[in-house]
Amino acid sequence: MSDFLPFTRPHIDEPTIANVATVLRSGWITSGPKVLELEAALSDFFGGRRVRVLSHATAALEIALRVCGIGPGDEVIVPALSFVATANVVARVGARPVFVDVGLDTRNIDVSQVEASLTSRTRAIMPVHFAGLPAELDAILELARRRGLRVIEDAAHAMGASSAGRRIGSFGDIACFSFHANKNMTTIEGGAIVGGSESETAAVERLRFHGLRKLSADEFEVVEPSGKANMPDVNACIGLGQLPHLAELNSKRRRLADRYFEQWNAGGALRLPARGDDGHCWHLFAPLLPVDSGVNRAAFIKAMEARGIGVGVHYPAMHLFQAYRAMGYREGQFPNAERIGRETVTLPLFPAMSLSDVDRVVEATVPSLQEAKR
Numbered sequence: 361m362s363d364f365l366p367f368t369r370p371h372i373d374e375p376t377i378a379n380v381a382t383v384l385r386s387g388w389i390t391s392g393p394k395v396l397e398l399e400a401a402l403s404d405f406f407g408g409r410r411v412r413v414l415s416h417a418t419a420a421l422e423i424a425l426r427v428c429g430i431g432p433g434d435e436v437i438v439p440a441l442s443f444v445a446t447a448n449v450v451a452r453v454g455a456r457p458v459f460v461d462v463g464l465d466t467r468n469i470d471v472s473q474v475e476a477s478l479t480s481r482t483r484a485i486m487p488v489h490f491a492g493l494p495a496e497l498d499a500i501l502e503l504a505r506r507r508g509l510r511v512i513e514d515a516a517h518a519m520g521a522s523s524a525g526r527r528i529g530s531f532g533d534i535a536c537f538s539f540h541a542n543k544n545m546t547t548i549e550g551g552a553i554v555g556g557s558e559s560e561t562a563a564v565e566r567l568r569f570h571g572l573r574k575l576s577a578d579e580f581e582v583v584e585p586s587g588k589a590n591m592p593d594v595n596a597c598i599g600l601g602q603l604p605h606l607a608e609l610n611s612k613r614r615r616l617a618d619r620y621f622e623q624w625n626a627g628g629a630l631r632l633p634a635r636g637d638d639g640h641c642w643h644l645f646a647p648l649l650p651v652d653s654g655v656n657r658a659a660f661i662k663a664m665e666a667r668g669i670g671v672g673v674h675y676p677a678m679h680l681f682q683a684y685r686a687m688g689y690r691e692g693q694f695p696n697a698e699r700i701g702r703e704t705v706t707l708p709l710f711p712a713m714s715l716s717d718v719d720r721v722v723e724a725t726v727p728s729l730q731e732a733k734r
C-alpha cells in the first residue's frame with residue numbers, strides 16, 4: 361500500500377524553516393522588518409505596484425471593499441461559484457453580493473452576463489481567477505471603466521498566474537491574494553492587497569491595525585474604528601522563502617496538470633476543466649464527475665480514499681447557502697455554478713507530486729467511478 365496522497369500539501373524548504381527560527385530568536389516576531397521586506401519583494405514581483413500584506417485574504421478583500429467606500433445600499437458583482445469568502449466579505453461590509461453565473465469549464469465569471477446585472481447601486485465587480493485560470497480581465501476592466509465601477513480581483517488562486525503575458529496583480533485596479541497553507545504560495549495564513557491609490561494604501565494601513573494613524577512620536581489618532589489584520593514577521597519570513605521559488609513550483613503544477621490532460625485526452629468519464637495556456641497557475645485540478653449518469657460524489661470520494669487518494673470539493677455554489685437564500689437567491693438561477701457545485705471534485709495536484717502519482721490517481725478513478733455507481 362503506497363502512502364496517502366492528499367489533494368494538496370504545502371511546500372516549505374529547510375532554509376525557510378531555519379529563517380523562521382532566526383526570526384523567533386530575534387526578539388521581534390509580529391509585524392516588523394520582515395513584513396516591510398515581503399511588501400517590497402511583492403511590489404517588485406507586481407511591477408512596482410503598492411502592496412500591503414495582511415493576516416489573510418478574507419481581511420484583504422473586506423478592507424479593499426472598505427477603502428473603496430463600499431457599504432450599505434451598494435451592490436457588488438461576484439461569480440456564483442467561489443469560496444464563500446468572496447460573497448461573505450461583501451455582505452460583511454453591508455453591501456449586497458449580486459451573483460452572476462460562471463463558465464462551465466472556465467469556472468470564471470461569465471462577462472457577457474455581467475452588464476445585465478448592473479444597477480444604479482452597483483459599485484464594484486469582484487472577479488475570481490478560478491483555480492488559477494485568469495478571468496477575462498480586459499473585458500471586465502473596460503466595462504468597469506465605462507460604468508464607473510471598481511474592480512477588486514479575488515486573486516486568492518492566482519499567485520503567479522498571467523494573462524497574455526501580463527502577471528495577474530501587475531495591472532488592473534485592486535487585486536487581493538491569499539497565502540493560506542493550501543494556496544500556491546503560503547505564509548501559513550496571510551494575504552495581500554495590490555494596487556489602489558496612495559491614499560487608499562494609507563487607509564489599508566489604518567484598517568489593518570485598529571484604524572490608528574500615527575501623528576507623532578507620542579500621539580496617534582483613530583480615524584475610524586477597525587479590527588486587526590496585520591501579518592506577523594514569522595509569517596512574512598515564510599513568504600520571503602516562498603516567493604523566489606514560486607515560478608518553479610507553478611511550472612511543476614503545470615507539468616502535473618498536463619499529465620492529467622494527456623492521460624484523459626483519449627477520452628475519460630470526467631469532464632475536464634478549461635486548460636488555458638502557460639499563464640494558468642493550476643492552484644486546483646478540478647474536473648466534473650458524471651453525476652447525471654448515476655455517479656454518487658460522496659461514494660466516489662470514499663472509493664478514492666480507500667485507494668489512498670484524497671479528493672476535495674471546491675466549491676458548492678454560493679447562492680444556495682442558507683445565508684444567501686435568505687437574501688432571496690434560489691435554485692435554478694445560475695445553472696453552471698449549480699452543476700459545478702454538484703459535480704466538482706478536486707484531484708491531487710501539488711509541487712512535490714511526481715508524474716507517476718498523477719498516473720496513480722488516473723488509474724484509481726476507473727474502479728472508483730464503478731463503485732460510486734452502485
Ligand SMILES: *Cc1c(COP(=O)(O)O)cnc(C)c1O
Nearest residue numbers: 416417418443445516538539540
Ligand atoms: C482561500 C480563498 C479566500 C480566502 O483566503 P484566506 O487567506 O484563507 O482568507 C478567498 N477567496 C478564494 C477564492 C479563496 O480560495
